Amino acid sequence: MNLFTKMVERDYEQLVVCQDKTSGLKAIIAIHDTTLGPALGGTRMWNYETEEEAFEDVLRLSRGMTYKNAAAGLNLGGGKAVIIGDARKDKNQEMFRAFGRYIQGLNGRYITAEDVGTTVEDMDIIHDETDYVTGISPAFGASGNPSPVTAYGVYVGMKAAAKAGLGSEDLAGKTIAVQGVGNVAYHLCKYLHKEGASLIVTDIYKPSVDRAVTEFGAKAVAPDEIYQVDCDIFAPCALGGVINDETLTQIKAKVIAGAANNQLKEEKHGERLQEMGIAYAPDYVINAGGVINVADELNGYNRDRAFKKVEGIYENVSRVFEIAKAQNIPTFLAADKMAEERIERMRYARGTFLQNEHHILSRKK
Numbered sequence: 145m146n147l148f149t150k151m152v153e154r155d156y157e158q159l160v161v162c163q164d165k166t167s168g169l170k171a172i173i174a175i176h177d178t179t180l181g182p183a184l185g186g187t188r189m190w191n192y193e194t195e196e197e198a199f200e201d202v203l204r205l206s207r208g209m210t211y212k213n214a215a216a217g218l219n220l221g222g223g224k225a226v227i228i229g230d231a232r233k234d235k236n237q238e239m240f241r242a243f244g245r246y247i248q249g250l251n252g253r254y255i256t257a258e259d260v261g262t263t264v265e266d267m268d269i270i271h272d273e274t275d276y277v278t279g280i281s282p283a284f285g286a287s288g289n290p291s292p293v294t295a296y297g298v299y300v301g302m303k304a305a306a307k308a309g310l311g312s313e314d315l316a317g318k319t320i321a322v323q324g325v326g327n328v329a330y331h332l333c334k335y336l337h338k339e340g341a342s343l344i345v346t347d348i349y350k351p352s353v354d355r356a357v358t359e360f361g362a363k364a365v366a367p368d369e370i371y372q373v374d375c376d377i378f379a380p381c382a383l384g385g386v387i388n389d390e391t392l393t394q395i396k397a398k399v400i401a402g403a404a405n406n407q408l409k410e411e412k413h414g415e416r417l418q419e420m421g422i423a424y425a426p427d428y429v430i431n432a433g434g435v436i437n438v439a440d441e442l443n444g445y446n447r448d449r450a451f452k453k454v455e456g457i458y459e460n461v462s463r464v465f466e467i468a469k470a471q472n473i474p475t476f477l478a479a480d481k482m483a484e485e486r487i488e489r490m491r492y493a494r495g496t497f498l499q500n501e502h503h504i505l506s507r508k509k
Contacts, residue, residue, distance in 0.1 A: 155176075155177065156175070157177060159173070159174050160172070168234065173223065176223060177210040178253065180486070182220060182255055183209070183220070183223025184222075184278070184435065186279075187257070187270075188201070188205065189229055189231040189266075190227075190229075206222050210483070211428055211480065212431075212432050214487050215486075216429075225254070227261075231262070237269055240266050244269070244271070244274045248276065256278070257277065278442065285441075286445050287447070292331045293434060294434035296433055297430065299335040300457050301458060304459075305423050305461055305465075306423075315377075316341065317341070318377060320344070320375060321370055321375040322336075323379065323386065324404070325352045325356045330356070333345070333360050337359075343361070343362035345363070346366065348367055376397060380400070381404050386409075387407050387409060389409075398422060399425075400417070400425065401425040402430070404427060405428070405431065408476060418473075426475055429482075432454075432460075464482060
């Protein structure tokens, strides 16, 4: 892997490789873009098969956070970290303290949070070494588990997508197929059930399915059957890459809106959704509730304020559909344009400011 070539291609700013022999820490921090502010993005712990796979993942994820934070209207850039290891057996306190020291060494350029394989408790340990961490325990004046807030953002974003694809934001009486009923999707189902939607659910973990059936009257189907069900809205809330050549021949929904990251297997599948007339809410726009929530911690966490900000996802998703319609482009491209335009406006404003400062200094000389 030619790292510098990859960094130049997508304009990454910084890549930090970290190790601690005593604790077994092997970590990578990627900072993609800080035009809008310090890079914010979670730390993922995953048992990667190769180091190259870890580098690929952290680069992809950090760039995604640039777009997610920009589209959400946050004054934050994009970054991400990965720790190489099995989250079920390789964790130890010394590992996260060592990692916290590396974050502290970046002096605020990167702010972390929990992600796949890491928890609030892990963030608390990191917090022993640095203040540049969010998603820590409420005991520290923070928000704790962001899942309920993420779910609320997906819920309001789904209503905006329903208005675009079904003509009404009202979800009562709509049939919604939810793929994966983990922490975020469980809370999403709560909102949908309360509004009167009919739920069809699946998950590889049977207890999660049973809970949804018991609490929400959901209908359970096998994981490979969820694409074929008759429904109004398909909500991918588990794996990435689920919108692909195979599933597009099966999906009957008119709207796709869910919490999963990287739902499109390839860009061509987003183009295909447009051709099929399916209203697709781009994942990094609709699932931004979690990052909006932890970002609020940077100002002293206020739950009501955080939820109010997350309500803005409705307008963001609506704006994506407006851009897509006006320019006759797929919604995933419309979302990218919305994020890129905001970054470029700030880059231009900063450039103009620096030019003016240079002009003033030159005149003083």
